[in-house]
Every structure is written in structure tokens, then in C-alpha cells.
Amino acid sequence: MSLFGMEIGKRSIMAQQTALEVTGHNMANANTPGYTRQIPNLVTTIPYHTPALTNSNKAGQLGTGVKVADIERIRDVFLDQQIRNEAKTAGYWDSIHDALAKMEVILNEPSSDGLRAVMDMYWESWQDLTAYPESEAVRSTVAQRGLALADAFNHMHKQLTELREDLNASVEIKVNEINTITKQISDLNAQILNIQIAGKQPNDLEDKRDLLLDQLSQIIDIKTFTDHNGMVAVQLGGRTLVQGRDYTELTTEQDSQGMHLVIWADTKVRARIESGELRGYLDARGKTNLSQEKDPSEYREIVPNLLDDLNKLAETIIKRTNEIHKTGYNLDINAESLNFYEMPTGANIEWAAIIKVEDAILNDPMKIAAAEDPTFDPDTGEKINFGDSRIAMAIANLKHDYNSVGQVAQSGNLPGLPATISNKHINITYDNTVYNLIIDGDFDNNQQLADAVQAEIDRHRLPITVEMQGDRMVMSSFDKGFESVEWFWGATSDTAPTSGSISDATVDDFWRSVCANIGVRSQESVRMLDNQIVLLSELTNKKEAVSGVNLDEEVINMIKFQHAYNAASRFITTMDEAIDVIVNRMGLVGR
Structure with a gap:
């Protein structure tokens, strides 16, 4: 034994x-x-x-x-790779959805407090002014509604700008997070190598490293390789991010607009980021300028695009309101060529941020020009009052019909008075006195104007009708304005907007379209994110069944x-x- x-x-x-x-x-x-x-x-x-x-x-x-x-x-390495491939897509849509959800909160449409509701009240106040042009209370309401609209534009522009700044800050935060993770992975690589050389299994350290790789794959699109020593190499956009004990840092630099650009710290070359949370933040924030990218996303610059649309809307309202308003007459029977909104000068104007009602209007609402045609005394030919309110009506109609803003500014006349036209100036002779009136518009190229002003060889005359309003007589208005969209938006007008304006929709329809577009994209981001969550859940369940x-x-x-x-x-x-x-x-x- x-x-x-x-x-x-x-x-x-x-x-x-x-x-x-x-x-x-x-x-x-x-x-x-x-x-x-x-x-x-x-x-x-x-x-x-x-x-x-x-x-x-x-x-x-x-x-x-x-x-x-x-x-x-x-551990199933194939499942790990699948999960990381889907995690980057889930991370991208999570960032996009987060940005769109915040944009929807800022838009707050449809609601009684949204920009569209404020615009509706603004148009309604001008509509009310057409019925009560001599009411000081109604005029004060117009001024205050204009002020409320300006405040709404200012506030929304401020919120969207802050959202973009938050997204920009998130870019820098994610870059710092990437550097922290890559450093930890390289440190774990070194520890794992030492343990394997001793003939042991560094299982818990490998778990930590795999968890870091999972987190990194959600932020950026990475590729991983494991060498014979058990160390992991990580690549980003074709360049090595981690190799054994070494790692390369990313950093950011600001462009001319203060936007963070992601670059390699050693070469200062732009990093190619095609997916993940970081790409989502870059797309939502805008101005990524990734020259290497092969598949630009339709969600690029969603916040800047909304800011641009908001500025276009504000610019259109400012310019078109001013163009109409300054051609009218106020209660003092004066045509002061006064803008309703302050008109800024310079390039790259943030219209939604600077929109402001003229102080002269706020201080004295009676300066609001509601009328287009002066009414003449039939005996003296003098201007005595206003009854048409066409200026107020034209501004009110901006909501639904951009063509209404293109109407010719028609000057008054009296029945039976001789009139001649030269260079859009109408000379009306009454009681041996010549009154000089002006037609605003393109006479040569507008058929309606040509029809309205009937020409003979050496003289022109305006068709006149009589409208009884007390003892006043006014010339008839033209039924329609210019039908040319090009004229309305600046193709032949020196004063109409020439860039950055709404060219194919009414003001109301344009804003509806903008809000609808954000809503559709938000729904799509929810659907895509939900799909990725379901897919990741299935893969994770399979992984849990194994690991x-x-x-x-x-x-x-x-x-x-x-x-x-x-x-x-x-x-x-x-x-x-x-x-x-x-x-x-x-x-x-x-x-």
C-alpha cells in the first residue's frame, strides 16, 4: 500500500x-x-x-x-460583433430622436401657445383693423400683436440656438468619453498580456474590456481585432484608435461658428465618423463637413435647417409687411413710408432673432397705415379720409395668399376727371389743378395692369366706378394683384426679398410644412430607434442564453x-x- x-x-x-x-x-x-x-x-x-x-x-x-x-x-464572439454593429446604429438614432424630441417641445405645435397661434392672432388683428380703421384700440391691438409675434420669434430662435449649443457641447463630451474609454482599453490590454504570459486566464479583465468595447461601439463606429496575445486592436474610420498598450486620442477644434470639429490629436486630420451617438449629435447640430463620408444622412443639420426656416419666415413677414405698410396712409392722412418692423442691414441676418416692431408704431399706434387710397372731396379734390383699409387687408391676407401682397398700390381718382400716365405717374386734372398719383408695379409686363389702365395713342385713362361711403367717392380697386410668383418674390421687384424667402407656399402653409416635416422625422426616428432596440434586445437575449x-x-x-x-x-x-x-x-x- x-x-x-x-x-x-x-x-x-x-x-x-x-x-x-x-x-x-x-x-x-x-x-x-x-x-x-x-x-x-x-x-x-x-x-x-x-x-x-x-x-x-x-x-x-x-x-x-x-x-x-x-x-x-x-462567450460567442460572433454575437458580440453583431451587437456592436447594431449598437452604433441604435446610438445614432437615439441622438437624433433626442434632438427631434426637444425640437418638438420648442415648436409646441399644434397648441394655443405655439408660433402659429401667435401668427393667427397677428393676422386677425390686421383683419379687425380693416373693419375699424379709425379705432385706436384696434390699432393698439395690432401693435401689441406684432410685438407678441416678434417675441415669439425671438424666444424660439433663442431656444433653438441653445439646443444647438447643447448638441455642440455634447460633441466635446463624447470625444472626452471616447478618450477615457480607449485609455482604459489600452491599460486592460497591458494587464491581460501580463496575466496570460503567466499562464492564467484574465476572465474578469476581459469582461471589463468587452463592456468598454460595447460602450464605445454605441458612441462611434468601430472595428475590433484580437491578436494571438489576447490584446484587442480598435479602429475608427480606417485608422487605429487602440493598438496593444498604445492608444490615439481624439480632440476637437472650433470652426468659424464655434462648432466643434472632431480631429485626431496627433495629425489634426478630421476623424471619419459614420455612425453612433457622436455622429447623431454632429448631424443634428450641423456643420459636420465630413468630406470623407460616403453616405450623407438626410438628418444632417436638422437644427440649423429649422433655424433657417424660422429666419425665412421672419424675413418674409418683416419684408412683406413693411413693403405693404410703407405704401399706405395713416389716420393723419399722411403717407410716411414708415416700416411696421425695424429693417436691419448687413449680411447673414438672423431675422427671427432681431425682428422688432418699430418704436414709432409702439409709441403711437395711430401711425399704423391701414388705408391705400385717399378719398377725395368731389368739390375741392382734396383728400379727406380713408375708407378702403386695403393695406390692412393686404397684410392680413399674407397668411393665406402671397399673391395678395403683390397688388398694385392704386392711387385715387374721381369720375370724369381726365388723367394721363407717364412712367407710372398719373396726372389727374381737376378744376385746373393737377394731382400727381403713382402706380406701383411693372406696367409693361403685367397684363392685368395693362387691362386696367386702357391706353390710347397719346393718353391713358383709368376705369372709374363710384362707391358711396357717406359723401365720398373712390376709384375702384383692381380685382386681383399680380399672378407672377417670380415678381412677388423678387424676380422683377427691387424691394422684394431676393434670397432666403418662401418661394412656393403661403406663410401659413410654409410653417405648417415645417412643423409637419419635423413631426414626420421625429416619428421616423422613434420607429428606427424602436426597431434597433428590438433587434438589440433579441441579440442580447441570445447572448445571455450563452453567456x-x-x-x-x-x-x-x-x-x-x-x-x-x-x-x-x-x-x-x-x-x-x-x-x-x-x-x-x-x-x-x-x-
């Missing part, structure tokens, strides 16, 4: 104890993020004895017991290893008793 059996028992106890410890480690980390289930790989030790001519001729080989060859992480800790299974393993441990202990006890018989009980005969 030898101690050979004791060694087998010892090895069994040690192996089962290690297996129990691994099982306990699994159970302890059942809820640890990124933890991968581990299993002990039990293998038989080298049997005794090795065949040779000097060996005794007996049964063999004899087993020498068991040992734990290694502790293995149960996750099942407590029921671990309890069964614990019982299995416990019984094996007990059996090994019993085996050692048995061997001890056998040796005790030989050592202590044999050779006692005859004593």
Missing part, C-alpha cells in the same frame, strides 16, 4: 473546491453588468505509468486523478461539485483507514 490513492483524493478535493469557487463566483456576479459566465474545465491528470520496457507487466495505465485545466469564459448566469443551473452545479467534494473526502478517509490498518494493525500476531 502507498500514498498514491491519497494523492488522487487530494487532487479531486482541490479540483472540486475550485469548481465550487467558480460556481460561487458566477452566482455572486449574476447581476453584474458585462459579466460572462465561467466554467471550470476538469481534465484527468497524466496517468501512471508511461509505457517502457522497464515497467512491470501489470494492468495499467493507472489514473492519477483530476485537475482544473482552465477556467473558461462562455449569462442561470442561478438554477449554478445551484445544480454547486450540488454536483459538493457531492464530488464529499466523495473525494470520503475516498481520502477510506485510504487513510487502509493505510492505518497496514501501519498500525499489521504485525501484531504473537505479541
